[in-house]
Amino acid sequence: MQLSEKIKQSIRDVKDYPKPGIIFKDITPVLANPTLRKEIVQALVQQFSNQKIDAIASTEARGFIFGSILAYELGVPFILVRKAGKLPYHTKSEEYNLEYGTAKVEMHIDAVKPGWHVLVHDDLLATGGTAGATANLIQHLDGIIAGFSFIINLSFLPGAENLEKRFGIKSHFLVSY
Amino acid sequence: MQLSEKIKQSIRDVKDYPKPGIIFKDITPVLANPTLRKEIVQALVQQFSNQKIDAIASTEARGFIFGSILAYELGVPFILVRKAGKLPYHTKSEEYNLEYGTAKVEMHIDAVKPGWHVLVHDDLLATGGTAGATANLIQHLDGIIAGFSFIINLSFLPGAENLEKRFGIKSHFLVSY
Numbered sequence: 001m002q003l004s005e006k007i008k009q010s011i012r013d014v015k016d017y018p019k020p021g022i023i024f025k026d027i028t029p030v031l032a033n034p035t036l037r038k039e040i041v042q043a044l045v046q047q048f049s050n051q052k053i054d055a056i057a058s059t060e061a062r063g064f065i066f067g068s069i070l071a072y073e074l075g076v077p078f079i080l081v082r083k084a085g086k087l088p089y090h091t092k093s094e095e096y097n098l099e100y101g102t103a104k105v106e107m108h109i110d111a112v113k114p115g116w117h118v119l120v121h122d123d124l125l126a127t128g129g130t131a132g133a134t135a136n137l138i139q140h141l142d143g144i145i146a147g148f149s150f151i152i153n154l155s156f157l158p159g160a161e162n163l164e165k166r167f168g169i170k171s172h173f174l175v176s177y
Numbered sequence: 178m179q180l181s182e183k184i185k186q187s188i189r190d191v192k193d194y195p196k197p198g199i200i201f202k203d204i205t206p207v208l209a210n211p212t213l214r215k216e217i218v219q220a221l222v223q224q225f226s227n228q229k230i231d232a233i234a235s236t237e238a239r240g241f242i243f244g245s246i247l248a249y250e251l252g253v254p255f256i257l258v259r260k261a262g263k264l265p266y267h268t269k270s271e272e273y274n275l276e277y278g279t280a281k282v283e284m285h286i287d288a289v290k291p292g293w294h295v296l297v298h299d300d301l302l303a304t305g306g307t308a309g310a311t312a313n314l315i316q317h318l319d320g321i322i323a324g325f326s327f328i329i330n331l332s333f334l335p336g337a338e339n340l341e342k343r344f345g346i347k348s349h350f351l352v353s354y
Contacts, residue, residue: 014265024265028285032232032254041249055209060238061263065245065255072218072246077209082238088191088201108205 003039004175007151010036011175025152025177027123031065040174041069044121044149047172053146054116055079057138059105059130060086063122066151070121079111079118081134092140096133105130107137114142125150125171128159135167145169152177180216181352184328187213188352202329202354204300208242217351218246221298221326224349230323231293232256234315236282236307237263240299243328247298256288256295258311269317273310282307284314291319302327302348305336312344322346329354 010033012026030036044066057079058067064080071078084093084104091106112118118138120131125148135145148163153173160171187210189203207213221243234256235244241257248255261270261281268283289295295315297308302325312322325340330350337348 012266017265018262026265028257028264028266028288031248031257032288034248034252034254037249037255038252061241061259064238064241065257068242068245069249071208071211072214072249075211075215077211078214078242080205080208080242085195086238087205088194088203089189089205111205111209 003043006036007040007175011152025124025154027062027065027151030151037069040151041066041073043174044070044151045073047149048119048147051119051146052117053119055112055118055143056121057081057107057111057118057134058121059134062124066123067121070119070149079107081105081107081130081137092137094133094136094140096129098129103129103133105133105137107134107141109141112138112141112143116143117146118143119146119149121149123150124152124154125159125163125173126154126157128162128171131159131171132163132166135163147172149173151175180220183213184217184352188329202301202331204239204242204328207328214246217243217328218250220351221247221328222250224326225296225324228296228323229294230296232289232295232320233298234258234284234288234295234311235298236311239301243300244298247296247326256284258282258284258307258314269314271310271313271317273306275306280306280310282310282314284311284318286318289315289318289320293320294323295320296323296326298326300327301329301331302336302340302350303331303334305339305348308336308348309340309343312340324349326350328352 056071233248
């Protein structure tokens with residue numbers, strides 16, 4: 001069976017979460033399956049095997065789960081992207097639009113060394129707001145965006161298009177709905 | 178140099194975060210050092226090498242960073258412990274006391290299989306409130322606490338004593354302040 005099929009069979013659809021009408025893609029059954037998790041990590045690594053990657057940047061909290069393993073497997077630094085006020089040291093902030101209102105993510109000012117190729121990883125690509133804000137933070141700190149890596153893409157939302165339009169980079173993902 | 182010394186030299190003290198008078202132990206420089214990260218993971222695995230471990234449970238967000246790698250290295254399921262309302266499926270909740278007021282953590286009701294030996298991992302042990310609530314959730318779901326694993330212990334707070342009193346289990350950590 002293809003990896004994408006295995007992932008889809010493992011992901012749990014939760015209806016009406018976080019609000020009525022939404023079907024949430026729950027990855028916790030994937031985390032309960034060590035064999036599948038290992039295949040996912042290998043596939044994520046494989047997608048960027050021809051590229052220079054100096055660090056992985058992921059947003060809290062779910063982005064940390066595979067982002068941290070990915071950085072560990074590649075032997076590169078792991079950069080935390082957190083909600084406003086959660087990082088203790090001096091930070092650079094980036095605001096982005098939500099459906100209603102705005103949100104803000106932050107990175108430590110010394111998290112990216114100038115010229116580093118930083119791969120942005122999160123578990124799910126929806127509108128691309130968080131990934132785009134993370135990419136902006138990397139550029140503000142004189143880093144280069146190595147790519148966008150996701151496990152799940154919601155193709156009925158314009159996340160991949162938005163990121164390509166803004167940064168000229170195609171997003172990589174393992175399954176698409 | 179001893180691993181504990183290497184970790185201490187890498188951790189950054191941030192004064193007056195999250196509030197005046199507190200010196201915060203910032204682990205982000207550790208995450209920027211792949212060699213040190215690898216040694217930490219090996220040491221965490223080593224501490225429980227004689228014990229049966231069926232899964233790792235960690236609390237968001239910082240607990241996910243090393244907890245996820247630890248589960249990956251051991252080839253066991255990774256269980257998410259999250260703040261109230263953040264897990265999509267049916268959950269079991271546990272309230273615990275903070276300095277002022279209370280907090281609540283949750284686990285999916287199918288996260289622990291009956292009889293599983295679950296290791297609780299977080300980056301830092303302070304009063305043991307979150308780790309204790311996580312252990313309660315494991316027991317409510319008929320799991321067995323395999324142990325408590327931390328990178329940093331704040332020995333001027335009674336976390337290790339509290340956990341030993343409540344669960345009869347000694348906490349393991351790599352550095353103590």
